[in-house]
Amino acid sequence: MSTNPANHSTPVNTAAGKLAVGWALVGVPLAYGVYETLTRVAALFG
Amino acid sequence: MxxxxxxxxxxxxxxxxxxxxxxxxxxxxxxxxxxxxxxxxxxxxxxxxxxxxxxxxxxxxxxxxxxxxxxxxxxxxxxxxxxxxxxxxxxxxxxxxxxxxxxxxxxxxxxxxxxxxxxxxxxxxxxxxxxxxxxxxxxxxxxxxxxxxxxxxxxxxxxxxxxxxxxxxxxxxxxxxxxxxxxxxxxxxxxxxxxxxxxxxxxxxxxxxxxxxxxGWRPAGFDPATVKAAKLVTTENVSARNAVKTPQFWLVWVALFCNVTAGIGILEQAAPMIQDFFRTSDGASAVSAAVAAGFVGLLSIGNMAGRFAWSATSDITGRKRIYMLYLGVGAVLYTVLALAGSSTTILYVALAFLIISFYGGGFATVPAYLRDLFGTFQVGAIHGRLLTAWSAAGVAGPLIVNAFLDAQGKPGQLTAASYQPALLTMVALLVVGFVANLLVKPVSARFHEPRPDRERPHEPAMEA
The missing domain is CATH 1.20.1250.20 (MFS general substrate transporter like domains)
Known part of the structure; x- marks a missing residue:
């Protein structure tokens, strides 16, 4: 990482982009799995 | 590579x-x-x-x-x-x-x-x-x-x-x-x-x-002294080879084994169990297969959510206390399930959901418990050795439940009462686990790895 304050925006943006991609890659399938399971759970309270 | x-x-x-x-x-x-x-x-x-x-x-x-x-x-x-x-x-x-x-x-x-x-x-x-x-x-x-x-x-x-x-x-x-x-x-x-x-x-x-x-990396603003403030948390390190020689390792092994065995008891039988608990006078179940499948889905959510929620909570309560919750409150909930679970489906579902969340929580909290007791040096290896408790519980849990149920009757004819011996056995197991967890104390200094600034306090326990 650069120590030059002028260059700070690039690494911060890169890190934020990586964070978003990384969490989306695991979060989206997990949310899908939870959603699918909850539709089955609905039968329990229907 | x-x-x-x-x-x-x-x-x-x-x-x-x-x-x-x-x-x-x-x-x-x-x-x-x-x-x-x-x-x-x-x-x-x-x-x-x-x-x-x-x-x-x-x-x-x-x-x-x-x-x-x-x-x-x-x-x-x-x-x-x-x-x-x-x-x-x-x-x-x-x-x-x-x-x-x-x-x-x-x-x-x-x-x-x-x-x-x-x-x-x-x-x-x-x-x-x-x-x-x-x-x-x-x-x-x-x-x-x-x-x-x-x-x-x-x-x-x-x-x-x-x-x-x-x-x-x-x-x-x-x-x-x-x-x-x-x-x-x-x-x-x-x-x-x-x-x-x-x-x-x-x-x-x-x-x-x-x-x-x-x-030497530390998160910004993190002071290791705040971690050490808890009685059971060490800043020392214990090797995997030495960890298995400590009573603490085997006490946590027993606690995990009991917690997992009790959870598997419900997980294995989830769908037929809820149907057996709510039979009408003519012997048919009041719970349809679709509703039973929904119940299994709810348990999966409880298992997953418990892993995150209880483990995260353990950072505030401490690991020993949260295990007291899993095992102690778990034993009480199991007892209520065995004796009064068939009174209403809402009570039954709520009890099973909580019990399964404790099951998941036990898995997720145990690496941090090991870190507290043995340090970070070989915590992965110690965790690996501890997971033999899971394998043992994977055999014991279904064995206990199936053996009791086989003695009670045939599948499709079982009722809530048929499950009582198996469930009460699980209660006894949870009590054993509770006592084991209660006995966990800080690891003796003779098992600690030597540090450059001081010699080992007692005779070396390391073999190699």
């Missing part, structure tokens, strides 16, 4: 530690498929002309191999770092699917045992422990939260694999629209191939994005 070496994974300055949990989750979400095998169990029974027990053996072999490989390979994982471990796990796990699919296509069940069971099981064990010590090092201020996130993935993996596998089986089988349809072996073989490719991509994403912190 030097690019997999630990030295190549050291994070640069300014690395965001929140990139590590997705890498860990990528592996755990994949290996969590192990809990979704029921989707194609009937298809394999039909394809091989085998019994349910023979097909169930595939899963049992995988879980036994998980425990064995985690115990045996734990030190290797700690020494070589998470990237090499995750890469190796990906090779074994996806290789297991490939060998398994070959067994299905060629009608050789032993190849499925070898592939999914043995080879895949090794991938399970290495994958399960691979990110744990890394997460603990990245989150010394919140180890329970960090390991809870990853181990939640193991519970979540089944939630993803189950609907995806069902959809793929339908897509691969031209007869999927027929009434009473059971997927063909060919469709299951293709499913295995698809899962192998998808899991390989995801697990390699995890392997190549994970990083370990540089020596």
């Amino acid at each position: 030097g690019f997999l070496d630990r030295e190549r994974t050291i994070a640069p300055a300014g690395f965001n530690r929140w990139l590590v949990p997705p890498a860990a989750l990528a592996v755990h979400l994949c290996i969590g498929q192990a809990y979704a095998t029921s989707v194609y169990k009937t298809a394999l029974v039909k394809h091989f002309g085998a019994s349910l027990t023979e097909i169930g053996l595939i899963f049992s072999i995988a879980i036994v191999m998980l425990g064995l490989s985690a115990a045996i390979m734990g030190t290797w994982v700690d020494r070589n770092g998470p990237r090499k471990a995750m890469f190796t796990s990906a090779m074994f796990w996806t290789g297991g699917f490939l060998i398994g699919s070959l067994g299905i296509f060629t009608h050789q069940l032993w190849l499925v045992y070898l592939g999914y069971g043995v080879v895949g099981g090794i991938g399970l064990g290495i994958g399960y422990i691979s990110p744990v010590s890394t997460l603990i090092k990245w989150f010394p201020d919140r180890p329970g939260l960090a390991t809870g996130m990853a181990i939640m993935g193991f519970g979540g993996g089944a939630l993803i694999a189950s609907p995806v596998s069902t959809a793929l089986l339908k897509a691969y089988d031209p007869n999927s629209g027929a009434q009473g349809w059971v997927a063909s072996g060919d469709a299951v073989g293709k499913l295995f191939l698809t899962l192998a490719v998808a899991y390989l991509v995801y697990m390699l994403f995890g392997a190549f994005t994970i990083k370990v912190p540089a020596d």
Whole structure:
């Protein structure tokens, strides 16, 4: 990482982009799995 | 393959530690498929002309191999770092699917045992422990939260694999629209191939994005002295070889074994159990198969949520106290379930949900408990050895429940009363676990690794 304050925006943006991609890659399938399971759970309270 | 070496994974300055949990989750979400095998169990029974027990053996072999490989390979994982471990796990796990699919296509069940069971099981064990010590090092201020996130993935993996596998089986089988349809072996073989490719991509994403912190790294504003303030938390280190010589390791082993055995008791029987608990006077169940399936789904959510929520809470309460909750309150809830669970479905569902959340919480909290007691030095290896408790519980739990139920009557004729002996046995087990956890004290200084600034206080306990 650069120590030059002028260059700070690039690494911060890169890190934020990586964070978003990384969490989306695991979060989206997990949310899908939870959603699918909850539709089955609905039968329990229907 | 030097690019997999630990030295190549050291994070640069300014690395965001929140990139590590997705890498860990990528592996755990994949290996969590192990809990979704029921989707194609009937298809394999039909394809091989085998019994349910023979097909169930595939899963049992995988879980036994998980425990064995985690115990045996734990030190290797700690020494070589998470990237090499995750890469190796990906090779074994996806290789297991490939060998398994070959067994299905060629009608050789032993190849499925070898592939999914043995080879895949090794991938399970290495994958399960691979990110744990890394997460603990990245989150010394919140180890329970960090390991809870990853181990939640193991519970979540089944939630993803189950609907995806069902959809793929339908897509691969031209007869999927027929009434009473059971997927063909060919469709299951293709499913295995698809899962192998998808899991390989995801697990390699995890392997190549994970990083370990540089020596001496600390989160901004973190003061290790605040961690030491808790009585049971050590700043010393104990090797895996020495950890297994301490009473603390075996007390936690017993606590985990009892907690897992009790949870499996409900998980194994979830669908038939809720139907048996609510029978009408004519012997029919008031709970339909669809509602029972919904109940199983709710337990899966409870299992996953408990892994994250209770483990994260343990950072505030302390590990020993949260285990007192799992085992002590768990015993009370189990007793109410056994004696009054059949009074209303709402009570029954709420009790089972809480009990299963404690089951998941026990798994997710235990790495942080080990970190507290033995330090970070070889916590992955110690965790690996402790997972033999899971393998043992995987055998004991169903054995206890099935033995009691077999003595009570035949499936389909059981009632709530039939479950009381099994459930009350689980209560006794939870009490044993509670006492074991209560006896956990700080590890004796004679087991601590020597530090440069002082000599070992007593006779060396290390063998090599």
